Amino acid sequence: MAATDICTRCNGAPEDLLHTLRDCPKAKGIWLKLVHPGKWHIFFSASRLNWLTINLSSNLGFSGNDWDVVFANACWFIWRMRNAEIFYGSRVSYDDPVIAILKLSSDSIRPMNKSIVGGSRIGPSVNRFICWNKPEKGWVKFNVDGVRKDSLSLTACGGLARDSEGRFLTGFVHKLGDGTVLNAELWSMLSALEVARCAGFKKVVIESDCLTAVKLVNDSVQAMHPCSTILS
Secondary structure (H helix, E strand, O other), X not given: OOOOOXXXXXXXXXXXXXXXXXXXXXXXXXXXXXXXXXXXXXXOOOOHHHHHHHHHHOOOOOOOOOHHHHHHHHHHHHHHHHHHHHHHOOOOOOOOHHHHHHHHHHHHHXXXXXXXXXXXXXXXXXXXOOOOOOOOOOOEEEEEEEEEEOOOOEEEEEEEEEOOOOOEEEEEEEEEEOOOHHHHHHHHHHHHHHHHHHHOOOOEEEXXXXXXXXXXXXXXXXXXXXXXXXXX
């Protein structure tokens, strides 16, 4: 716990969220290269909520960029650099942070622009705020996820269950070994069903952020499909 709220990176102002992500000189230097000069006055003068809203709904960058993606990745990158310096006393060194952010954004945009099969766009994008929606009364909702750590060749899955009031009921985590992210996502759904059965839950909703896994569960797949053993 710090004795003062002054930003220890610049010692120039209280370190609130907007200062950390935008106004600190170490962050501002990055934004000056990402934001179009003609829109600096909008970008650097907006209040916190307006700043987030404007950047997620308008293009303040250079033409051809998916600015909402660039903006989100830049915020994460700046936050990560700040935490590394504050908590570990290290300066995250990049030849050019802007290039690193743009590459990260490009790597994010490419898979977003492809559908599950065929490589065509899924459809027009829709901006919406994402939040957890409670199930109907008497129902239990599982939120599940699967992950893969490439450097260790390991996958895992986990999930938690909440009732119609949002109260935590139970959860699970499973280490799966080597495999694909899709397999881990499917195992998370299967594990949720097993936990629900053991807990005696009769009315269950399973929610996943993996559209591919959801479609595989809802649609019939051929026996030759690599995930058919899990789906069966």
